[in-house]
Amino acid sequence: MKKTLWARLITCYLISVVLVFVFVNTYGMALLQKKLKKDQTNLLYKEASLISASYRGTLFDHEQSPDNLASQFRSINTYLNIRVWIVNRDGQIVADSSNIDNPPNVNLNDLDPGFLNKTISENTMFESLFNEPMLSIIRRVDYNFRLRGYIVLHSPMSEIQNKAYIYMDVINICFLIIFPLLFLIFIYIYYITAKPLKHLMKAAVEYGSGNYNYKINIKGPSEYRDLAAALSFMAQEISQLDDYQKKFVANISHDFRSPLTSIKGYAEAIMDGTIPPDMQNKYLNIILFETERLNKLTSSLLELNRFDNRSAMLDIVTFDINYIIKKTAESFEGACKAKKITLNLIFSSPETYVEADMGKIQQVLYNLIDNAIKFSHNNSEIKVSTEEKGEKVFVSVKDYGIGIPKDAIKKIWDRFYKTDASRGKDKKGTGLGLSIAKEIIQAHNENINVISTEGVGSEFIFTLKKSSE
Numbered sequence: 271m272k273k274t275l276w277a278r279l280i281t282c283y284l285i286s287v288v289l290v291f292v293f294v295n296t297y298g299m300a301l302l303q304k305k306l307k308k309d310q311t312n313l314l315y316k317e318a319s320l321i322s323a324s325y326r327g328t329l330f331d332h333e334q335s336p337d338n339l340a341s342q343f344r345s346i347n348t349y350l351n352i353r354v355w356i357v358n359r360d361g362q363i364v365a366d367s368s369n370i371d372n373p374p375n376v377n378l379n380d381l382d383p384g385f386l387n388k389t390i391s392e393n394t395m396f397e398s399l400f401n402e403p404m405l406s407i408i409r410r411v412d413y414n415f416r417l418r419g420y421i422v423l424h425s426p427m428s429e430i431q432n433k434a435y436i437y438m439d440v441i442n443i444c445f446l447i448i449f450p451l452l453f454l455i456f457i458y459i460y461y462i463t464a465k466p467l468k469h470l471m472k473a474a475v476e477y478g479s480g481n482y483n484y485k486i487n488i489k490g491p492s493e494y495r496d497l498a499a500a501l502s503f504m505a506q507e508i509s510q511l512d513d514y515q516k517k518f519v520a521n522i523s524h525d526f527r528s529p530l531t532s533i534k535g536y537a538e539a540i541m542d543g544t545i546p547p548d549m550q551n552k553y554l555n556i557i558l559f560e561t562e563r564l565n566k567l568t569s570s571l572l573e574l575n576r577f578d579n580r581s582a583m584l585d586i587v588t589f590d591i592n593y594i595i596k597k598t599a600e601s602f603e604g605a606c607k608a609k610k611i612t613l614n615l616i617f618s619s620p621e622t623y624v625e626a627d628m629g630k631i632q633q634v635l636y637n638l639i640d641n642a643i644k645f646s647h648n649n650s651e652i653k654v655s656t657e658e659k660g661e662k663v664f665v666s667v668k669d670y671g672i673g674i675p676k677d678a679i680k681k682i683w684d685r686f687y688k689t690d691a692s693r694g695k696d697k698k699g700t701g702l703g704l705s706i707a708k709e710i711i712q713a714h715n716e717n718i719n720v721i722s723t724e725g726v727g728s729e730f731i732f733t734l735k736k737s738s739e
Contacts, residue, residue: 311405353367355367404424595665611649718732
């Protein structure tokens, strides 16, 4: 049998009801009887003390008639159901509030020699005097340093029991009223817990089957609404990841197929003699070019994978960013000459020291300058500058090329994205350069942004921590 939340709640409710009922009517009953017995004992002590204080001097006076004494205690017997005995020092009962005219001709020492030496006696049972067990209090009466006698008060044990039953009946009636209310509370708890859970379970099944557009509508505690929101957010992220994986596979297939097709075709042509020996060097260079392109693509993918897995460790050192910019710019001398582009380096200070991973930052600079040259016109200028502002150093790479379309600015950081739908004139491009640059800068807990106008040019700006040394 499937153990549902409803079944568990009902089981808990029934177990709670039974346990409370049993506990109250056993242990609770015992505690109640103990408390009532204590209260009755205190009442008997109080009454015995009042009698002793009021009659101590005359209680055993020979002029005091036993019948007169008994009649004076009759009200105690009537209203408090407390039987009063006046016992002389020999143990003889001389007055009984229950038998005013005919006190029992009994000597207590004959019935129980140790009775008058007690202060309290539970379940006292003198068969010739009582029909039921009694709770008895014995108070010794001394006058002028002499024992004059005893005041003995009795209260039926059944009265304590009856009071306990009355109280317990009231308690049980209260429980009979409370338990249905508790049942309604259990139903309410089920409604605010199980029903939202069913919606969440259905949503999880829908998301698991690929329906990421399934909407969760939950009305209930804020915790469930927060959980539903988190589940919806997770579904959206998975949906985006699913889309990204599909695009990733498509882009990888395209970027690998193109150079592999060229390599395979030219290699087969060389082997079967289609390409004459005097032309083979040309096509071997093309094969090397395509091989380098594949190598660059693979290296870029591995670089991004290290950042995704949080395994790319940064080697933070202090270095002069201006010097690194100069060295990086030198590697583009040939590319700049080919397009007659001028690299203009502008530094606010001769030396600007930062704290970062020098190799990774050089890679960022290389990708940004490479992009700037790629999308710049012939006979144009590219500015690379550094500026100190507070505890930050701002590095800028600005070109005056074709710029980026407005609707593409947010997409340029996506992997494999290329603004040129034809995949760009430069077949060496992988569409990963800006993604890698952003990952590296974010790994430094810094920011990188772009300002671009189509047909005017683009400026990429990133920050680095200024060295405190």
